[in-house]
Amino acid sequence: xxxxxxxxxxxxxxxxxxxxxxxxxxxxxxxxxxxxxxxxxxxxxxxxxxxxxxxxxxxxxxxxxxxxxxxxxxxxxxxxxxxxxxxxxxxxxxxxxxxxxxxxxxxxxxxxxxxxxxxxxxxxxxxxxxxxxxxxxxxxxxxxxxxxxxxxxxxxxxxxxxxxxxxxxxxxxxxxxxxxxxxxxxxxxxxxxxxxxxxxxxxxxxxxxxxxxxxxxxxxxxxxx
Numbered sequence: 001x002x003x004x005x006x007x008x009x010x011x012x013x014x015x016x017x018x019x020x021x022x023x024x025x026x027x028x029x030x031x032x033x034x035x036x037x038x039x040x041x042x043x044x045x046x047x048x049x050x051x052x053x054x055x056x057x058x059x060x061x062x063x064x065x066x067x068x069x070x071x072x073x074x075x076x077x078x079x080x081x082x083x084x085x086x087x088x089x090x091x092x093x094x095x096x097x098x099x100x101x102x103x104x105x106x107x108x109x110x111x112x113x114x115x116x117x118x119x120x121x122x123x124x125x126x127x128x129x130x131x132x133x134x135x136x137x138x139x140x141x142x143x144x145x146x147x148x149x150x151x152x153x154x155x156x157x158x159x160x161x162x163x164x165x166x167x168x169x170x171x172x173x174x175x176x177x178x179x180x181x182x183x184x185x186x187x188x189x190x191x192x193x194x195x196x197x198x199x200x201x202x203x204x205x206x207x208x209x210x211x212x213x214x215x216x217x218x219x220x221x222x223x224x225x
Contacts, residue, residue, distance in 0.1 A: 067093065070157055080160035084167050087209040093157065099216065100171050100205060101155050107218065108177075112147035114139070124206060124219035142184040150176040150196050158202070165210040168219065173201045200224050 064073055070093045071077035084091050103122055110118040114135045120128060138145060154174035161168040177199050180191030191197075204220035207213075 070097075077157070077160060080162055080167075083162050084160070084209060087165055087167075091209075096169065096205075096216070097155055097157070097171070100169075100203070101152055101173075103205075103216075103218065104152065104155070104173055104175075104201075104203070105149055108147050108149055111135070112145050112179075121215065122218060124217045127218050127221065138181070143181050143189060144183075145181050146179070146193075148178040150178060166206065166208050168204050168206045169216070170202060170204050172224075173199075173203065175199050175201070 067073075067078050067081045071081055081091075081093065107119065107122055109115075110122075111131055111134075116128075116132060116135065119131055123131065152173065152175045154172070156172050157169055158172045159170040161170075175198075176196050178193070178196055180193045181189045182193075183189055200223065202222045202224060203218055205216040206219040207216045
């Protein structure tokens with residue numbers, strides 16, 4: 001009987017040891033799997049953060065992009081755009097360029113049509129006086145200027161000057177134009193009536209940024225040297 005009890009005890013002990021070993025094996029596998037899952041989760045999170053940092057570095061902050069593509073970050077042009085914005089927070093270089101393009105076309109047409117009424121609010125005093133004198137001279141000679149803007153291909157800000165609250169923005173225009181002057185009999189005196197010319201104009205627009213008047217006026221015109 002004693003041998004039987006000892007044998008039974010040994011068998012139960014072996015079974016218990018087997019069950020404990022099996023449970024530790026299963027639990028150990030699950031814990032290792034959970035640990036791997038947690039590690040993978042951390043690694044994925046780290047990779048996502050790295051990718052986010054790279055993307056942010058590539059895209060740049062809003063502060064670094066606010067004047068793109070009109071100026072290079074940190075350049076003199078960039079700093080002057082900042083100056084304009086501090087005086088007039090509503091300033092938008094995109095709206096300015098669109099307005100300059102519209103003014104370019106309107107001024108060319110008005111000068112050709114001898115329309116001083118349209119020209120006056122668009123021009124500074126010196127430019128207006130110069131345009132007015134040229135129109136008066138044509139009229140005395142009985143000559144007529146005809147100008148057709150075929151296309152306006154380029155318009156870019158090339159420089160900015162600021163004195164106090166007064167800002168000047170220099171814009172370089174590249175256009176295709178048909179322009180000629182004819183006399184009373186229709187004879188072409190200057191230019192050609194059947195040839196498109198490529199023209200580059202450098203115009204300077206000025207505005208008192210502290211003024212309630214939002215209009216920029218043309219204060220200087222020149223051709224590139």
